[in-house]
Structures are given as C-alpha cells and as structure tokens.
Amino acid sequence: MNNKILMMIELQNGLNDATNGKEWTKGITKNGKKIDWRRCIYMECAEMVDSFPWKHWKAITAEPDWENHQIEVVDVWHFIISLAIEEYTQNNRGSLEDIAVQISNSNTLNKIETTEESFAPIDAVLEKVENLIRVAISKEAVDLDTLFGEFFDLVAMSGLNLDSLYRLYVGKNILNQFRQDNGYKEGTYIKVWNDKEDNVVMKSIWETNSDVTPEFLYEELSKVYVTLV
Template sequence: MLYKEFKESIKSLGFNTMEDFIKYAGVTSDEVLDWEDKNQVPYIVSLVLHLLKGEKELPSTSSLDNVVEECLPLATLLDEASSFPHKLEEMFLLQKKLNDSTNGKNWELGINKFGKEINWLRCIHMEVAELIESTPWKHWKNINSEPDMNNIHVELVDIWHFLMSYILQETNVPKAVSLVNTHCIYEAVTEVDVKFMMTEAEKLSYIALAIDTGNMPSFSGVERFIDQFFRCCKISGLSFMWLQKLYIGKNCLNQFRQDHGYKEGTYIKQWNGKEDNVVMVDILEKMDDVSFDDLYSKLEDAYNSCK
C-alpha cells in the first residue's frame, strides 16, 4: 500500500489525525515518517486497515505469496506428520505379528522355531546389495542404463522390515515408535542423485557390519541406523507416506508367500512374467486406501491366475 492510500484509508475509518491512528495502532511517529519517506506501508498494516474496513479483497504482495507457496509443502508435511505415530505403531505391530508367525514367539532371542539363527544385521547388509544392483553401478555392463527406482523403493521397504525387526529385538513397540517418530518428518527429493544415493545406502551396510563385529554398541547403532535409513529414503525420493503404503503391501506379500509355500520352496515368484513384488506395486498404485485384507484378496486372485 502506498502512503497516500494509507492516509485515505485511516480517514475513511474515522481517524481525524495521524496521531489518532498512531495512538490506536501502537506504532511510533518515527515508523510513520519512515513509511512516508519510502512511500510504502508494511503489508501487515495494510492488512489490518482492510480488515477494519470490512473489505473482502485483501491487499496482495508477491513476496508474501512466495513465502506462502514455500510454506505449503511444509504445512502439508506437518499435517501428515500428526498421523505418523499411529502409522508407525501399525507397522511395528504388523512386523511383530509377521515375525511371530514365521519365526516363532521368541524370535527376539535370535533363534527361530526351527532352531535356525536369526541375523537381522546380515539381512540388512544383503538387501543393501540388492538395492545397489538396481542401479547401473557396473563399469563393464549396461553403463548407460537407468536405475530401477521402483525396485529401489521396494528394496528400501525390505530393509525397513529387517530394521524394524532389529529394533524390536532391542526394545518394545512403544519405545520403537518414539525412537523413529521424529525421523519420519522429511521432504523427499524429486531429483535423485543415483551415485550419492548408492554411497548413502552403503553406509547402512557399514553400520550393520560395525554392530555385528562388535565395533559399535548395539543401542547407539539402532539410532544411527534409523537416522541413516530415513536419509536414504529422502535422497531416493521415497516419502514416508509411500514407504508406509509399500510396507503394508510388502508385509502382506510376505505373509502371502509364507501361506503359499515360500519356506517349503513350492511358492511361485514369477506371476505371468512379472515378479510378485512388481505385481504387488501395480495393485497398490490402484488403491487409494490400503487394507491388509483387501490387498491379500487381490494378491490371491492374481496368484491363482498364473497357475
């Protein structure tokens, strides 16, 4: 608002003199002199005047519009973040249920119901290798190929399964949620630097190996793991909301595999020329709200069609 418009506005509101307005608004005469000198009244003062006049159209400013535009993604993220503790609790409970089902009730002790040793750290290490295999890292083969970002995201979800299991081995569900919650608030990148992503993903392996070889205390390792994992999600373009959706999908698929002979070696992993992971993601993308039971039913239909 220009200073001339400002003077006209305060008169229309019933202020006889500038001193009357100064007394009412609580500003100083020096401030008003500065406005006159610059011939520009602060936006907040213009806004107050328009509100007092009851005008529907408020003054606009490009700088304010830019601030609002920049803040909208953050506001959306913070709004989503209010549901994160519930989503985390749901995921940790589903993971515990899956582990109880496949490994037996006392899997946290490191042995499954068949007497086989459980090593979540090695699982994470191996999944990181699979993630890297989804990138054109080889200098001797397919050097110009594009990274398979969909599969990279699926591999991150696999790592999340094993990381959650490792966290649950060290603590309980409420503590796990509180450890992870603040790390979930991030804005995933839209332009992925593949080389940088690989370097950061490899650090998950380093942490796993450091703990497994006794070079890093287990509990401090958990905190390092959580921080590094969500860093990897962020720089690979995987939002927490899509991570959660993919997790429900992969958890459901893992249970489906167990129910259909995965451990016994009779499960069919290729469904009509597509790996089951790919089919699961295709189904997820068509679902607005992901329900474990609904997804399980859709997987059953797809699996039966490939026999």
C-alpha cells in the first residue's frame, strides 16, 4: 500500500468530517445540504478548461496557465477521493486503507510513480479532462477503477507526478483546514497575507521543504497568520 495515497485519503476524510459533519458519507451535510461529488468533479473540470486559451475568438495568443491548471487538478482529486470514500462506505466495501490498497494495486498508479514531470499537448490534456467529465456525469454506478485511471492519466499529462501531487494536495488540504479553523465560514478569515494570497504563502512553504508533513505545514501557516491578527 502506498503511504502517500493513504495519507491523502485520511486527510480528505478528516477534512470532510470537519466541514460537512461525521455522517457526510450518507450524502448530506450536517446542515442538511445534499452533497453531489460527481457534480463537484465535472464543475471543477470545467474550470480547469479555462486554464487554457481554448477560445478561437478571444486571447488566441495567450499562454496556458499550467500552474493554475495543476491547482485545479488537485481540487478534482479532493472530490474524487471523497466520492471513493462515499462509495466504499455506502456499499460496505471496506475501510480507508482498502481504498488505498485498490489504488496501489492498480496499474494506473504506475503512471505517476516516476520522477518525470512533463506537459502533454494542450489538445490532449483537454481531451483527457473531457473524458473525466464523461465518467463523472455518467448515470451508471461509479466505476472507481476507470475514474482513477482517467485521473492519473491527467496527472501525468499535467506536469505532475506522485510526489508533486502529494505536496500540492497536502498544501491545499491543510490550507482549507486552516481556513475553517480561523473564521472562514464566519467571514473573519484574512486571505491576503502581507500582500500575498494565502495560496501563494502555502505554496512557498512546501516549495522550500523537501518532505512536507501536514503538521509542519499547519504550524508554519499559524506562525505567519498570527502576525496578521
């Protein structure tokens, strides 16, 4: 079992518990709001498309925003993990560790267990994003193997590997948790830190540390944030 995959699954489960309530796997938040992870996936994928100059009538010489695209890839991963946990729970398929085992034993993970990081042609990336949308909006029972396979294809095509996906995921997950703990829902959270958005600060922390742990990142965010309030 890949420990980084398990860590991401455990972090996502904890974040969902904190933000949606302990019974979120039933498809309802603690406030009675319906949860639709498939919709989250395809809407995030639609935002991903806008990282590229796909419009033939506007900004036709613009460069692709690969950095933003990678962030969107990580956001989609949050929702895919959540859908997998919901699927396993509702159908009594096993634990969080069992999900990690399923992913680790699949051939699809091999695509990103590499040191290589390169960008695929834009049209190929967009086609892969649209494949992921088709899987997400299907009315059939969720096929996690296909969903994971399409996603890891996209990861590999987006200049990411398992290590960089892990670092970005941990960063965004912990930042989301940090926001919740510091008044995000109440509207009191400060998002711009000394003229920099918190996303930028978070990314700079993990870029300067080769092996970021969730605890370390949260502590470093706290050190900076306490100087603002």
